[in-house]
Amino acid sequence: MPITLGDIPQQPRDEAFALTADFKADNHPNKVSLSAGVYRDGDSKPWVLSSVREAKRILHETTDLDHEYLPIQGLDSFLDAAKDLILGKEAAATANAVSLQTISGTGANHVGAAFLGQKLQPKNVFISDPTWSNHHLVWTVGAPNVTQRKYPYYDFSNHTLDFDGMMSTLEAEAEENDVVILHACSHNPTGADPSREQWQSLARLFKQKKLFAFFDSAYQGFATGDVEADGWAVRHFQQTLFGECSAEENPSSAPPGMCIAQSFAKNFGLYGERVGAFHLILPRQTQADGAKSELLRLVRAEISNPPLFGARIVQTVLSDAKLRAMWENDLRVMSSRITKMRSLLRQAIEEDPNSGDWSRLESQIGMFTFTGLSENQVLRLREVHHIYLMNNGRISLSGVNEGNVKYIAEAFNEVSRQ
Known part of the structure; x- marks a missing residue:
């Protein structure tokens, strides 16, 4: 019998996009997203770089720009x-x-x-x-x-x-x-x-x-x-x-x-x-x-x-030299906030004397850190504490801020004792 389109098995949801959707659908007041690989400011809001804002202004005020097709290779x-x-x-x-x-x-x-x-x-x-x-x-x-x-x-x-x-x-x-x-x-x-x-x-x-x-x-x-x-x-x-x-x-x-x-x-x-x-x-x-x-x-x-x-x-x-300098400052703003959150989260977790060594939070670099939490612990974080992260234990530090860092640390310590 020939295969029909109805015979195609359903693929599992993409984990990263599924977590984002589940987080948005969660109405818990203390929910935290540590899964999405996107930068957030200290209030967990999207941040448009100042250099990008200025470039957009310049482009919108340039009267002779058109919207024609680019060549195949691009701009x-x-x-x-x-x-x-x-x-x-x-x-x-x-x-x-x-x-x-x-x-x-x-x-x-x-x-x-x-x-x-x-x-x-x-x-x-x-x-x-x-x-x-x-x-x-x-x-x-x-x-x-x-x-x-x-x-x-x-x-x-x-x-x-x-x-x-x-x-x-x-x-x-x-x-x-x-x-x-x-x-x-x-x-x-x-x-x-x-x-x-x-x-x-x-x-x-x-x-x-x-x-x-x-x-x-x-x-x-x-x-x-x-x-x-x-x-x-x-x-x-x-x-x-x-x-x-x-x-x-x-x-x-x-x-x-x-x-x-x-x-x-x-x-x-x-x-x-x-x-x-x-x-x-x-x-x-x-x-x-x-x-x-x-x-x-x-x-x-x-x-x-x-x-x-x-x-x-x-x-x-x-x-543009001025915009380039502005952009490089934007980069320092983002990277320094991530570095600060690494330090604050480590300090908050290690306030519990039984938490163990979390120095990896400060020795690793960039947006992501491997927590070492198991898939069962990650599931408990999601179901009990409404904290969303990848099943492999990866977190995005951009979701951490001064308002939620203690809550995250206490939740991490709670699931680590399970």
Whole structure:
């Protein structure tokens, strides 16, 4: 009997969006959302960056702006600014790079997976364990021919980066041309990042084994408040893999390439505008035209061409010295509030002498922290205390504020005793 559309099994709800919906439907006066990866101010309200407000004002007062279609690759002035931001101006000017505007970081990840699955055809894609949950779905849909492998990333017992496990697995199991997903900074969901020395060791390994580095950069500037520091790992990889060898003269000496999925949701607060970029860096400039033509073909088939307004906002901010300075101050405001909430939450939890060591709240970085709470404890937080977080125990620190930090700490300690 032929299969009908009615025979399609129902997929489970996406956890992140389901939690947001359940939180909104909850009428409890003390409810708290620690699940959504969005910045909130001290009153748990959405915050429009001052630099973004000013850019919008400028755009709305510019009388000769139109709403015509962008080219398939997107807004070129935005792409130049985005590439400069992640690679640095000097490297961006000399790198053999192909850039496309995408539907935020998810679109960049998907375009990259589809392109690499079709053209590079790696045997494996290695993804950190744990990772942003959408990485697996993106590669399942975009590159079903590529085997997904996990590499150790987090030591759950010590609440620290498992760098030795990461290195030993990639060294022993990754093969030439395999793709490895790396979080540029502020690892989601653990908040545990490699040190600069560890990034240097990784870059040497990638060069030696000719692995393809796929950076997911969603938090540049948001992690530490410093866009240069947060872009360091990507820039070091680009220089190590392609900046110090003449791939044009000796192509066999270089890895197959590297790429970056770049999101402007978090660091510009443009969540709903879906502004992103994909950058493919190749060993030789002679490879660029063919690669670009294939990427344009993928974009044409999926979205035809990207949206305009959000890209104009980012380009306006990054191209104006005054607005750029305003934006960098906005980043410091957001990152410093997150850092303060980490400290306050740790202090509030550890007021209970039986709470144990919560130093991980301050040693980890960025929006997210792995609490170490079990799925049963997370469920109790939701059902008894109306506190919403991911089943794996990840919390978004942006949902913590001075008004609810004590309530959250007491709830965490209560479920930890169960």
